[in-house]
Amino acid sequence: MKVLFVAGDPKPERWTVPIKELLPEAEVYVWDANGPAVDADYAIVWQPPAELFERETRLKAVFNLGAGIDGLLAVPNLPPHLPMVRLEDAGMSVQMAEYMLHQLVEASRGMETYREQQRENIWKIHRPIKRSEWPVGIMGLGHIGKRVARTLADLDYRVNGWARSDHTLDRVTTYAGANRLTDFLGSTRVLVNTLPLTEETRDILNRQLFSQLMPGAVVINVGRGEHLVEDDLLEAIDSGQVARASLDVFRQEPLPADHPFWQRPEITITPHISARTLRDATLEQITRKIRAHYNGQPITGIVDTGRGY
Numbered sequence: 001m002k003v004l005f006v007a008g009d010p011k012p013e014r015w016t017v018p019i020k021e022l023l024p025e026a027e028v029y030v031w032d033a034n035g036p037a038v039d040a041d042y043a044i045v046w047q048p049p050a051e052l053f054e055r056e057t058r059l060k061a062v063f064n065l066g067a068g069i070d071g072l073l074a075v076p077n078l079p080p081h082l083p084m085v086r087l088e089d090a091g092m093s094v095q096m097a098e099y100m101l102h103q104l105v106e107a108s109r110g111m112e113t114y115r116e117q118q119r120e121n122i123w124k125i126h127r128p129i130k131r132s133e134w135p136v137g138i139m140g141l142g143h144i145g146k147r148v149a150r151t152l153a154d155l156d157y158r159v160n161g162w163a164r165s166d167h168t169l170d171r172v173t174t175y176a177g178a179n180r181l182t183d184f185l186g187s188t189r190v191l192v193n194t195l196p197l198t199e200e201t202r203d204i205l206n207r208q209l210f211s212q213l214m215p216g217a218v219v220i221n222v223g224r225g226e227h228l229v230e231d232d233l234l235e236a237i238d239s240g241q242v243a244r245a246s247l248d249v250f251r252q253e254p255l256p257a258d259h260p261f262w263q264r265p266e267i268t269i270t271p272h273i274s275a276r277t278l279r280d281a282t283l284e285q286i287t288r289k290i291r292a293h294y295n296g297q298p299i300t301g302i303v304d305t306g307r308g309y
C-alpha cells in the first residue's frame with residue numbers, strides 16, 4: 001500500500017514518521033511538486049494542488065486533514081467518484097466547546113467590565129446573570145455543534161440548534177431546514193456558527209440574519225470566513241443589533257493588518273485556533289480508516305459531494 005502526504009508543512013516528517021509507525025504495511029511518500037507519480041493508493045491532504053489528481057490516477061480515497069472539506073472540494077479536477085473522507089472530531093469538538101464557553105462567558109458575565117474596573121482599582125459587583133437572557137443558538141449540528149450544545153446545556157444555558165436536517169438532542173430545542181431559520185434566530189441571542197461551507201451556507205451570516213436575532217446579539221464564527229458578510233457585521237455592530245462578535249475564521253487568512261475588524265473593540269479576533277488539528281488523534285483516525293478501507297471494510301466520514309460536506 002502506498003500513502004502520499006500532501007500538505008504544505010515545512011517539516012512533513014512530523015507527519016510521515018508517525019504515519020509509518022501507525023501503518024507499517026505502507027510505503028509513505030511526501031508530495032513533491034516536481035516529482036514523478038508514485039501511484040499512491042491513498043493521499044492525506046490539506047488544500048492539495050490540482051496537479052495531485054492529474055498525476056496520481058490510482059487513488060482509492062483521499063483523507064482530509066481537517067473537518068472542513070471546502071479546500072478540497074475547491075480543487076477543479078477532482079475525479080468524480082473518488083471517496084473523500086473528512087476528519088471526524090479527532091479532538092476538535094472539545095476544543096470548540098471550550099472556545100465557545102469562553103466567548104459566551106466573556107459576554108454573559110460581562111468580564112470586560114471587570115477587567116476595566118481592575119485597571120482603575122474598582123471593586124464593584126454587578127448583578128448576577130439570568131441565564132434566560134442568554135439563549136444560545138448553534139448553527140450546524142455535526143460532531144462539533146453537538147458537543148458545543150451539550151457543554152452549554154450542561155451549564156444550564158438555553159440552547160437552540162439549527163441544521164438542514166432533523167436532529168434530536170437532549171435539552172436542546174432543534175430546528176431543521178431553511179423555513180425554520182427565522183424561528184431559530186428569533187429565540188437566539190448568542191449565535192454560534194459551526195456550519196460547513198457549501199453553496200447553501202456561503203454568506204449566510206448576513207444583514208437579514210442579524211436583524212432576526214434577539215437585540216444585543218453576540219455572533220461567534222468558527223465555521224469559515226466565507227460564511228460571514230463582513231460589511232453586514234460591521235453595520236449590525238454600528239446599529240447595536242449585534243453587541244459583540246468573536247471571529248476565528250476570515251475570508252482572507254491571515255487577516256490583513258489594515259482590516260477594519262482589528263480596530264473594533266466589539267470584535268474578538270483569534271487566528272483560526274478555536275480547534276487545532278491534533279496530530280496524534282488525527283493520524284490515529286486516518287491510518288485506522290486507511291487500513292479498514294484497504295481491507296474492504298466500511299468507514300465513516302465519507303463526504304457526500306452532492307450535499308457538499
Ligand code: GLV
Pocket residue numbers: 065066067068069277
Ligand atoms: C479547520 O478549519 C478544519 O476544517 O478542520
